[in-house]
Amino acid sequence: MYQENQIREALCSRPAGLTLTALALGCAVWQVEPDRQSHYKCLDMLPSFIEAEADGKLHTVEFMYTQRHLHICASCAKMYSDLVRLTAGMAEPLSVSRIPPPELSFLDGPRD
Amino acid sequence: MDVLNDKRAKTELKRPFPELWRVQIERAISKHGWTVIPDRERFVVDVCKDLDAELGDGNTQERAAANAVERAAIRRYCHVLYDACASKERQAQERGLREVWLYLYRAGLFKTHDPERAKDAAQQALVNAWKHLQQCRDKGSFISWCNLILLNVVREQFRRDMRRSRRGKTEKWVREEIPLAEVGNPGEELELVDSEEKNALSEDMSFDLAAQGELHARLLVAIRACLASEDQRTVVIESFFNDRGFKELAQALDTTPGNVQVMKSRALKKLRRCPDFVRLYVEMLDVSGEPNS
Numbered sequence: 001m002y003q004e005n006q007i008r009e010a011l012c013s014r015p016a017g018l019t020l021t022a023l024a025l026g027c028a029v030w031q032v033e034p035d036r037q038s039h040y041k042c043l044d045m046l047p048s049f050i051e052a053e054a055d056g057k058l059h060t061v062e063f064m065y066t067q068r069h070l071h072i073c074a075s076c077a078k079m080y081s082d083l084v085r086l087t088a089g090m091a092e093p094l095s096v097s098r099i100p101p102p103e104l105s106f107l108d109g110p111r112d
Numbered sequence: 113m114d115v116l117n118d119k120r121a122k123t124e125l126k127r128p129f130p131e132l133w134r135v136q137i138e139r140a141i142s143k144h145g146w147t148v149i150p151d152r153e154r155f156v157v158d159v160c161k162d163l164d165a166e167l168g169d170g171n172t173q174e175r176a177a178a179n180a181v182e183r184a185a186i187r188r189y190c191h192v193l194y195d196a197c198a199s200k201e202r203q204a205q206e207r208g209l210r211e212v213w214l215y216l217y218r219a220g221l222f223k224t225h226d227p228e229r230a231k232d233a234a235q236q237a238l239v240n241a242w243k244h245l246q247q248c249r250d251k252g253s254f255i256s257w258c259n260l261i262l263l264n265v266v267r268e269q270f271r272r273d274m275r276r277s278r279r280g281k282t283e284k285w286v287r288e289e290i291p292l293a294e295v296g297n298p299g300e301e302l303e304l305v306d307s308e309e310k311n312a313l314s315e316d317m318s319f320d321l322a323a324q325g326e327l328h329a330r331l332l333v334a335i336r337a338c339l340a341s342e343d344q345r346t347v348v349i350e351s352f353f354n355d356r357g358f359k360e361l362a363q364a365l366d367t368t369p370g371n372v373q374v375m376k377s378r379a380l381k382k383l384r385r386c387p388d389f390v391r392l393y394v395e396m397l398d399v400s401g402e403p404n405s
Contacts, residue, residue, distance in 0.1 A: 003390075003399065010397035018396060019324050022331060025352045026393055029383045043264075044249065047256035053359055054183070064355060071351050074377070077358070079263055081370055084359070086219050086259045090186060100231050102213040104206055106239050 008032050020068070028072040042069040042076045050080070050087050129160040136181040146189055148196045148211050159188045190254035198245050212258055213238055219259045223266045233269060237262035328353065330392060338386035344379035347372055 011023065011032045018026070026032070045066045052058050058067065070077045137156050141149065149155045163184045196208025216237050220230030241258045248257045332349065339345045343365055350356040350364075358369040365372065383389045393399075 003394070004384075006399045007390075007393055007397060010399050019327060021352055022327060022396065025331065025348075026397075028352070029380050029389070029393075043260065046260060047253035048250045050256060051187070051250070051253050053357060058357065067355055067357055070358070071376075077373055079260070080358070081373065082223065082263055083256060083260060084369060086222060087256050089218070089222070090215070090255060099214060099217050100227075102210060102238055103235055104209060106242070107202065107205060107209075 004030065024068050024072050033073070038069055039073065039076060042066050042073065043079065046076075046080060046083055050084055054087075129157075129164065133160050133163060133181055137185050140182045140185040144186075144189075146211070148193055148207050149189070150192075155188065155192065159185050162188055186255075187252040191251045194245070194248065194251040194254040197242060209238060209242065212241065212255070215255050216241075216258055216262050219262045220266065223263065224269075229266075229269070233262055233265045236265045240265065327396070334386070334389045334392050335383065337388050338383055339379055341375075341379070344375050344382070347375045348379045348383070351376060 007026070008030050011026050011030060042065075045062060049058070049063055049066045052060075052063055058064075070080050134156055137159050141152070141155075159181075163181060166180075166184070193208055193211055196204045197212060199205050199208065213234060216234035217230055220233040220237075221227065224230050224233060237258065240261050244261075248254055250257070332353070335348055336345060339348065346365065347361055350361055356364075358372045361372045362369045
């Protein structure tokens with residue numbers, strides 16, 4: 001356990017001798033979480049990422065970043081998985097019966 | 113203005129877009145029951161132009177797959193929907209938001225399996241989406257962006273459920289979601305910032321190729337020694353060394369992206385417990401102490 005903690009601490013400090021591949025693999029194996037900013041960046045890109053993946057156009061640096069983050073972050077990977085299923089479902093007509101109406105009174109108030 | 117738009121639409125309709133595209137687009141509009149299209153002819157022309165730009169070569173126009181036409185229509189519809197929701201006209205806004213609601217409610221049912229929860233989540237997501245419309249970076253993915261907001265709302269609900277019902281029984285699907293919901297609040301944080309992360313991607317390219325090759329070769333040997341399952345090896349190696357996505361791997365292994373994630377999770381657990389792999393990282397990271405047994 002002590003050694004595991006040492007490994008995690010070492011991975012957090014982004015040691016110079018490791019390639020990004022080795023760092024990403026190490027972070028995934030020892031569950032070193034990415035920082036919050038990485039989460040936000042990844043989630044921000046996710047809808048476009050899924051579209052680009054469906055079109056076979058994942059060649060940009062930004063999408064590579066998103067892909068690497070998805071490999072090491074279980075939380076964002078779950079979001080990705082759900083969003084892929086919902087996006088695939090968009091190809092089907094909306095078939096839910098008895099949909100309640102939305103409440104739109106918020107339109108009377110200001111936006112943030 | 114309407115007359116001018118009409119004239120432009122009629123002129124552009126004479127361009128030689130394949131008639132099949134128009135039929136497929138009209139079919140998509142009927143199939144999905146889209147109601148927020150102010151000018152149907154204009155919409156059809158815009159989708160044809162999008163497809164034309166995407167396919168480029170006129171010879172391939174006729175061969176555009178049916179799903180490519182539908183996808184283009186969905187993307188263009190997302191633009192229309194976004195514009196309606198962002199409109200200053202109350203009536204247009206309401207029409208747009210009622211349409212978004214249908215997608216959000218369906219997504220809410222998919223995640224919560226409960227109509228009341230779905231309604232609450234969709235309502236919250238609708239308000240959040242309207243308030244933060246300007247943050248949607250790609251209008252063509254507007255519905256996916258709204259779905260993402262809903263997924264976040266549901267995740268927050270799960271966290272509240274967990275705090276409230278620590279001792280009681282919780283539904284299976286909530287228990288499955290909660291650990292991931294908690295993981296969404298990271299404890300350890302890497303001190304990375306935007307430019308550093310972008311530079312890091314190019315650093316990998318300039319890393320001494322010989323040293324990189326040797327390091328990766330040793331990692332691959334350790335991975336093969338630690339993982340008996342061929343599929344698990346494939347998932348780890350292709351994910352981390354060849355940047356393959358879940359979808360690509362799922363197709364290659366003839367399974368679902370969800371199963372690929374499960375395989376990856378189990379493989380990573382095995383690597384964490386494998387002395388050969390741990391020893392390699394202890395050496396690379398210059399960490400002291402004996403490997404865990």
